[in-house]
Structure formats: structure tokens, C-alpha cells
Amino acid sequence: MGEELSVGFRFYPTEVELLTYYLRIQLGGGNATIHSLIPILDVFSVEPTQLPNLAGERCRGDAEQWLFFVPRQEREARGGRPSRTTGSGYWKATGSPGPVFSPDNRVIGVKKTMVFYTGKAPTGRKTKWKMNEYKAVETASVSTIPKLRPEFSICRIYVKSGSSRAFDRRPTEAYPIERNLPSNGVETLSRATISTSPETSHSGGNQVDLPVNASTSTQSISDMVDELSQPFWEWEQMNWS
Numbered sequence: 001m002g003e004e005l006s007v008g009f010r011f012y013p014t015e016v017e018l019l020t021y022y023l024r025i026q027l028g029g030g031n032a033t034i035h036s037l038i039p040i041l042d043v044f045s046v047e048p049t050q051l052p053n054l055a056g057e058r059c060r061g062d063a064e065q066w067l068f069f070v071p072r073q074e075r076e077a078r079g080g081r082p083s084r085t086t087g088s089g090y091w092k093a094t095g096s097p098g099p100v101f102s103p104d105n106r107v108i109g110v111k112k113t114m115v116f117y118t119g120k121a122p123t124g125r126k127t128k129w130k131m132n133e134y135k136a137v138e139t140a141s142v143s144t145i146p147k148l149r150p151e152f153s154i155c156r157i158y159v160k161s162g163s164s165r166a167f168d169r170r171p172t173e174a175y176p177i178e179r180n181l182p183s184n185g186v187e188t189l190s191r192a193t194i195s196t197s198p199e200t201s202h203s204g205g206n207q208v209d210l211p212v213n214a215s216t217s218t219q220s221i222s223d224m225v226d227e228l229s230q231p232f233w234e235w236e237q238m239n240w241s
Contacts, residue, residue: 016100016103016108022154041054091117
């Protein structure tokens with residue numbers, strides 16, 4: 001991990017890669033190499049301005065994005081509401097959570113976008129700090145509702161800007177891909193095909209532009225998203241009342 005990346009190379013996994021590769025490894029127990037790239041941190045207990053310095057080796061010097069594995073909070077595991085409040089403000093959801101689709105149109109996770117506000121709800125001041133939170137789902141059969149894996153989520157933190165970020169511009173349908181993670185932590189691809197589809201085309205919510213696979217009903221996706229979003233909206237209503 002001490003080796004520097006060659007000029008022109010950056011660590012910019014797509015949301016599909018975050019869910020199907022990195023988060024899957026973490027849900028399976030993780031390892032030191034993965035944690036050097038994406039550390040474990042409760043990002044909701046840290047001020048956003050501190051997060052860049054706490055990022056993994058490949059994101060620490062980045063100016064566009066910082067990635068973290070976020071464990072489920074104890075209060076949430078006991079059935080309570082998750083805390084999204086820091087010392088200076090709070091994270092608030094924008095829009096509705098939505099499913100994330102793989103290039104072959106399978107539901108592989110749920111994405112929630114949040115914005116950081118300074119002050120106290122509901123009169124806080126909106127900032128340019130944003131977060132995409134991803135949670136994986138269990139592989140579901142035709143007759144079952146996709147089940148969320150709540151033990152860990154993976155969060156991409158970034159600052160809103162007027163131009164496209166690299167993870168928005170990057171093509172996603174690079175399949176088939178054989179992935180190898182050598183000792184230096186840099187993922188290598190042995191073969192890939194190129195597509196011009198933007199990453200955001202695989203996200204649900206306000207960005208759905210892919211039809212739902214016949215193996216996953218619209219109702220099952222709706223139920224899955226409701227399962228994720230309900231605790232958060234309950235927490236928001238409590239803080240706004």
C-alpha cells in the first residue's frame with residue numbers, strides 16, 4: 001500500500017463496484033487491504049470538514065470524494081432511530097431513497113442522498129456537503145422481497161460543485177470483468193468492454209431510467225425502499241416537531 005499510483009490513475013469505483021465488490025467484502029468480514037482503501041468510520045459522529053483527513057490512502061489526497069464503511073449504530077440495531085446529528089449540524093435526506101440496478105438490471109442495493117445542514121432542524125443552513133449512502137441487498141428469488149443487509153453501509157462524501165465529478169462521468173458497463181486485488185491494493189482488470197452509460201443511470205429514486213427486471217416486482221422494490229427509509233423519516237419527523 002506504500003506504492004504511489006501512476007500519473008493518471010485514481011481510485012474512483014462506480015456505485016455498482018461499491019455495492020457488488022467492496023461492500024460485499026466488508027459484509028463478509030473485510031480485510032486490512034480493503035480497510036486501507038475504505039476505512040470503517042461512523043461518519044455521522046464526525047464533522048464533514050474532518051472527513052477528508054480520515055479517508056483511506058487512495059482518497060486522502062483527493063479533492064472530489066471520500067469513501068467510508070459505516071457500521072450500523074447500536075441504537076438502530078435495537079430498533080431505535082439512527083442519529084444523524086453532529087456537534088455543528090445534521091444530515092438530512094434529499095428526495096426519496098431508490099434502488100440501485102446492476103448493468104444486467106438486477107436490484108443490488110438502495111441509495112440514499114443526504115445534505116449536511118449547520119445549526120438545528122428545521123432552521124439549519126444548507127451546505128455544499130453531500131453524501132450518497134449505499135446499502136446492499138441479499139440476492140432475492142422471484143417470489144421474495146429483496147432483503148437489506150443493515151450491518152454496514154458504504155458512504156461516498158463529496159462537496160457539491162458546478163461541474164461533473166469523475167464518479168459521475170465514469171462509464172459503468174465494463175463487463176465481463178475479472179477483478180484481482182493484489183498486495184498493493186490497486187484493483188486490476190484483466191478484460192473489459194466499454195460503454196458510455198453514466199453511473200447515475202443505475203440509480204433509483206429521482207434518477208430511475210431503467211425498467212425493472214421481471215424477476216423483481218415493482219412492489220417488492222417499493223417494500224424494500226420503505227424498509228430502509230422509514231427509520232430515517234421517523235427520526236426526521238421527531239427532530240422537526
